[in-house]
Amino acid sequence: xxxxxxxINGMYKDVARAVANREAxxxxxxxxxxxxxxxxxxxxxxxxxxxxxxxxxxxLVETIQAVIEVPLSLDSTKxxxxxxxxxxxxxxxxxxxxxxxxxxxxxxxxxxxxYNAQVIGLTMDKSGVPNSKxxxxxxxxxxxxxxxxxxxxxxxLYLDPLLxxxxxxxxxxxxxxxSIHEFRLLCNPAPQVVFGLSNLTQGIxxxxxxxxxxxxxxxxNGLTAVILDPLDKKLMDALITAExxxxxNIYCDSFLDAYRKK
Amino acid sequence: MAIELVKERYNNAINIVxxxxxxxxxxxxxxxxxxxxxxxxxxxxxxPVTALEILDGEPEDWPDTLRKPFGDAIKDPVxxxxxxxxxxxxxxxxxxxxxxxxxxxxxxxxxxxxxxxxIAREVKVPLIVIxxxxxxxxxxxxxKASQALKxxxxxxxxxxxxNYKTLTATCLADGHSIISESPIDVNIAKQVNILISxxxxxxxxxxxxxxxxxxxxxMEYVYSIMERARLAAFMGDKMLSMxxxxxxxQETWKVKEAKESGARQGVNWEIxxxxxxxxxxxxxxxxxxxxxxxxxTDYIKDMMKEANK
Numbered sequence: 359x360x361x362x363x364x365x366i367n368g369m370y371k372d373v374a375r376a377v378a379n380r381e382a383x384x385x386x387x388x389x390x391x392x393x394x395x396x397x398x399x400x401x402x403x404x405x406x407x408x409x410x411x412x413x414x415x416x417x418l419v420e421t422i423q424a425v426i427e428v429p430l431s432l433d434s435t436k437x438x439x440x441x442x443x444x445x446x447x448x449x450x451x452x453x454x455x456x457x458x459x460x461x462x463x464x465x466x467x468x469x470x471x472x473y474n475a476q477v478i479g480l481t482m483d484k485s486g487v488p489n490s491k492x493x494x495x496x497x498x499x500x501x502x503x504x505x506x507x508x509x510x511x512x513x514x515l516y517l518d519p520l521l522x523x524x525x526x527x528x529x530x531x532x533x534x535x536x537s538i539h540e541f542r543l544l545c546n547p548a549p550q551v552v553f554g555l556s557n558l559t560q561g562i563x564x565x566x567x568x569x570x571x572x573x574x575x576x577x578x579n580g581l582t583a584v585i586l587d588p589l590d591k592k593l594m595d596a597l598i599t600a601e602x603x604x605x606x607n608i609y610c611d612s613f614l615d616a617y618r619k620k
Numbered sequence: 621m622a623i624e625l626v627k628e629r630y631n632n633a634i635n636i637v638x639x640x641x642x643x644x645x646x647x648x649x650x651x652x653x654x655x656x657x658x659x660x661x662x663x664x665x666x667x668p669v670t671a672l673e674i675l676d677g678e679p680e681d682w683p684d685t686l687r688k689p690f691g692d693a694i695k696d697p698v699x700x701x702x703x704x705x706x707x708x709x710x711x712x713x714x715x716x717x718x719x720x721x722x723x724x725x726x727x728x729x730x731x732x733x734x735x736x737x738x739i740a741r742e743v744k745v746p747l748i749v750i751x752x753x754x755x756x757x758x759x760x761x762x763x764k765a766s767q768a769l770k771x772x773x774x775x776x777x778x779x780x781x782x783n784y785k786t787l788t789a790t791c792l793a794d795g796h797s798i799i800s801e802s803p804i805d806v807n808i809a810k811q812v813n814i815l816i817s818x819x820x821x822x823x824x825x826x827x828x829x830x831x832x833x834x835x836x837x838x839m840e841y842v843y844s845i846m847e848r849a850r851l852a853a854f855m856g857d858k859m860l861s862m863x864x865x866x867x868x869x870q871e872t873w874k875v876k877e878a879k880e881s882g883a884r885q886g887v888n889w890e891i892x893x894x895x896x897x898x899x900x901x902x903x904x905x906x907x908x909x910x911x912x913x914x915x916x917t918d919y920i921k922d923m924m925k926e927a928n929k
Contacts, residue, residue: 607852607857608806608807608810608848608849608852608857608860609807609810610807610808610810610811610814610859611807611811612811612814612815612818615814615818616810616814616857616859619814619817619823619858619859620856620857620858
């Protein structure tokens, strides 16, 4: 499982403040903690309050890479911001993200090709987030076709079926679960399937319980990557256990400890 | 139409373990990146090795077949060790401190360790040192043995799930590598490795003994456990990425048909078992008869020729 740590995000006030005031130690601490607790990749997002996102992206990537070399998920809606990160990323990066809109895909896949990056493709377009498995699948197919046309290897493509908050769109959780399985069958080599887990529980109680329950179900359905809070120990324990039950790792009494020694 | 071979590629290698002192004599084992001898899929940077096994006293229950090649020297562990190294050319020697066992002489740890020290003085090959197999006795014996050979980078055994702390601590203090043992159980094999490494012991200094049986006694099951551990290691499981050691001699010469059916049958039994274990991924084979050691070493040489093609 590819675990992408979500905590370096300008949506969080302390991160936004750290970026604005160039407080490197706060960002570096978050980067190190997430990797220590199991993140194999870190998401980097300036958030909506950044006044100069291009410079902020450069500062964030440099700040993180000063203490740890880990692949980054460069998370922005703006292509120039993503490109600034791609220019200086030392490990192979993931572009987070493109939608299924043709113009957006042209730009993002072009960047991916130029910088040998991987890409997250969101199954949404100008008309918004789909509300059924069928429409998710249709958009996923559009993204896969375009990626192949642009010369992107399909195993470097992460399809995101987009989770919606449970209290807003409850039926969508089951639709997403089924989509994961279908996405994996779209092409060969199979694409990665990823989602941002926290979206499921925006603004609702019992977040941690719901997140980890859903995550284990998604893992069983074929999820290969996930954006989450790796500092949530119970969540990480559930993820490790789910993979164990799928026979991805050999059992031993200290299986949680063993996984973390990897 | 040409047939294209399907080749597996893995992204993790087996650890390389060094035994012995640099400048004097050192053996390296491990480092594989594919299943045994599949050189088109990956490498075996270090050839598997055979080690002759001797005891710290005259063996009470070894058959004549095993005693004969060593002649009178078998009555004196130091001469026995010298014969194993100088006459029979073993590149690594296994000394089992059996005489401390309550059923095999019940000698004091001090007596046994003084024999071990004399052996270490006389032979210049790396040593594998094994306790007597009685937990209480070993917890007194092995720290003394380890201290006596401090800095010589030996391979000490045996640590098991129920008794690993004393040996781990002493190997850590004296700079030795360690053998972790499990009862033909991949889950416990992994667990013992974790327990040992949780004591700040470098996992790259562990050699695994997954336990074995001789030909005819369920060796196929041993093979399947070793294969499962190896494949998991290649897929990235660091707690199973250790080289394997196998005590072939100990198991073979328990077998009635091997012991009592004349000179060659036991030797052949030991060779057949060793060769099968090599195909399962063995890195160190501990055997008792010099003829089997030679035959297995020749077999390894033959197999390794393919590596350079």
